[in-house]
Amino acid sequence: MKNILYLFIAFATFKSFAQDTIQSHQAKNHIGELFCVTGKVASIKLASDGKTTNYINIDRPYPEAVFTIVITNEYLETLKFKLEDIKDKIIFVYGKIAIYKNDPKQIPQIFNPRWIDLKK
Known part of the structure; x- marks a missing residue:
């Protein structure tokens, strides 16, 4: 019974993410x-040195990028892949969409x- 409950929760979670997936x-x-948000890593x-912010530009390289993922070095350490390895790959990224300084x-x-995930 416990496994069925976990399966239901997992299915409901995946279903809710699917409804909230948009293109960059x-x-x-x-x-x-x-x-x-999903798209292809362009740059x-x-x-x-001395800076702590990394940028992933989606679908087009900067300055023509239509969407950017901003990641601090500290947060980058918690991810399970290197940024250099995701170039030209399609990714899914979940979070609050914002614009710099409104x-x-x-x-x-x-x-x-x-979270960030690569398309399989």
Whole structure:
């Protein structure tokens, strides 16, 4: 009985994520909301010496990127893959979509997402 309950919870969780999955170009319409965003990694900018912020640009490289994932070095240590290994791969990222300093001219982004997964 316990296994059936766990299976039901897992199915309900996956189902809810599926309903909240959007393409990267749709992110600008969902500022302030939790969503799973998917797209192809176009470019990566690793934190340089003395800096702590890494950037993953989705679908197009910076400055034409339509969506960016911002990850601190500290958070990056908790991930199970290296940023260098995800170039040109399709990823799913879940978190709150925002824009930097509430400037509507900025690229939509997720800062330190709740999770990132590669398309299998």
